[in-house]
Amino acid sequence: xxxxxxxxxxxxxxxxxxxxxxxxxxxxxxxxxxxxxxxxxxxxxxxxxxxxxxxxxxxxxxxxxxxxxxxxxxxxxxxxxxxxxxxxxxxxxxxxxxxxxxxxxxxxxxxxxxxxxxxxxxxxxxxxxxxxxxxxxxxxxxxxxxxxxxxxxxxxxxxxxxxxxxxxxxxxxxxxxxxxxxxxxxxx
Numbered sequence: 001x002x003x004x005x006x007x008x009x010x011x012x013x014x015x016x017x018x019x020x021x022x023x024x025x026x027x028x029x030x031x032x033x034x035x036x037x038x039x040x041x042x043x044x045x046x047x048x049x050x051x052x053x054x055x056x057x058x059x060x061x062x063x064x065x066x067x068x069x070x071x072x073x074x075x076x077x078x079x080x081x082x083x084x085x086x087x088x089x090x091x092x093x094x095x096x097x098x099x100x101x102x103x104x105x106x107x108x109x110x111x112x113x114x115x116x117x118x119x120x121x122x123x124x125x126x127x128x129x130x131x132x133x134x135x136x137x138x139x140x141x142x143x144x145x146x147x148x149x150x151x152x153x154x155x156x157x158x159x160x161x162x163x164x165x166x167x168x169x170x171x172x173x174x175x176x177x178x179x180x181x182x183x184x185x186x187x188x
Contacts, residue, residue, distance in 0.1 A: 001028050002028070003027070003043040006026075006054075008051060009054045010023060011035075012053065023036070057098060058099045060101070060102045063103065063105060065111065066078065084114075091128060091130075092127060094128050106133055106136030108147075110169055112134060116132045117170065133171050136175040137163065138150035138151070138153070138176075138177045139154055
C-alpha cells in the first residue's frame, strides 16, 4: 500500500469558517488516512499542490441526467442512446464543477441504474458517485407521463408494484411526480 502525501495548499473542510493554510493530507489505498497543517509526515510519494485551494466534493441531490442540456424537455423526445450520451456528458460536467456525488431524481430508460452498474463493475470511471432512481412514478396524464420516463401508476396496487420493480431493477431513490401539467398547488 502506497502512502501519498498532498501538501502546500489551503484547505476548506466545510466544518470551519476559515481556510487552513499550509495544509496537507495523506491518502492510502484511495482513502484519506491523515491530515494536518505545518510539518508534513513521511510518505512514499508526494504531490505539491502549489498553493491551490482544496475542499470536499459537492453533492447534487436533484438531477435529471438524461435531459437535453439546452432545454428542459425531461428527456421525453430522446432515444436510449441519446439519453445515455446526455447522462454521461452531464456526469462529466458535474465532476469538473466539483460535484462528487449525484442523487438522481428520475430519468429516461433507467439510464442512471445502468450507469451505476457500470460504475460498480469498475468500467465507468471519472464520474461522480451515483445514487440512481431510474424512471419516476407518475399518474397517467401527470407530470412525468412521457415515453420511457415513468412508471404510470393510477392506484395504490400499481404504485406498490412499480416501486418493487424499480427497486428490483436497482433504484435507490423513488421519485414521485403527481401533478397534472397546468395545475397549481393551493396553500391554505
